[in-house]
Amino acid sequence: MAGFRIEKRKLSSGELRYKCIVREKSQGKIIHNESKTFSTKALADTWGKKRVHELETERVTEKKRTVTLGTLLNMYFEDHDLWNRTGRTKQYVIKMLMDCDIAKIQSNALKVSDVIEHCRNRRDAGASPSTIYHDVAYLRSVMKVAYPVWNIGANYKIFEDAVPVLIDMGLVGKSQKRTRRPTSDELERLREGLQKRMEYRPNGTKRIPYLDILDFSLLTCMRIGEVCKITWDDLNTQHKTVMVRDRKDPRKKAGNHMIVPLLGGSFDIAQRQPKIDERIFPHNPRSVTAGFQRVRNELGIEDLRYHDLRREGASRLFEKGYTIEEVAQVTGHRNLNILWQVYTQLFPHKLHDKE
Structure with missing residues (x-):
């Protein structure tokens, strides 16, 4: 049973402070104890009532049906309403977590020490702190929907205590700023390699115009998913612009449409595509990036991703x-600080061109 009391004390300055002490007992033993000090009694009373309600709710939740985290992750995977709205990175992480030792733990029995052990195992296996952070964040998000969606108890709030500790231990952290830009030589070699790949066309497969897509990506700074999604109806031939629909945004994606100018020769590239589909580039973005990666690997070009073309285009x-x-206006960034800090890596020697 949880309850609280408020203690009043006077500071040396004469001001009053109110300390709210919340305690929970089970079979005569204290199983939870916390306190917080406020400037008014009303604030202390409000916080005390709120914490008592939360603790009692948690105890009720613990009595709900529980499953292993592996089962919970699989339930998330099989729920189309959840899974189909989940990004590729999160889907990959959830599938990976199903095979980890942490998946054997009951959904309401996960402890901070279990999370730390998982993160240590991932680090020892070669995962970076930013990659491990995805494990923690996505596992928490799955556990958070367990009760409202499936009436399953899951103590996801332990992550509030776990994350600060994991940061202090260096087990999780932000990804480092990426600065990779392709050199002129690398781009020329990539074009030659992609041209050869276009010439080799297995029977029954649709030919992908790798060179046009590569140059279009550089000139428009679009993500490959955006390039392969734009339609002929989105193209404004009078203004030489294109409507990019549902553009990625950390706050909102659905309905985040944006008119983008087709600079350089990007408009001409779009115009010369054959009108065989409602989309200008009717290809699977994964097939495009897979072809790019194969050519890149064959050429021995290291640490270059297709998404780096977006940074290259912005820097140009x-x-x-x-x-x-x-x-x-071209890249679609709402936050100009992110655009400047993450998507620009200027070549110092290019400053001579301004003289």
């Missing part, structure tokens, strides 16, 4: 003299 626009607001 800055080097040409476009303002940050103008570049944001």
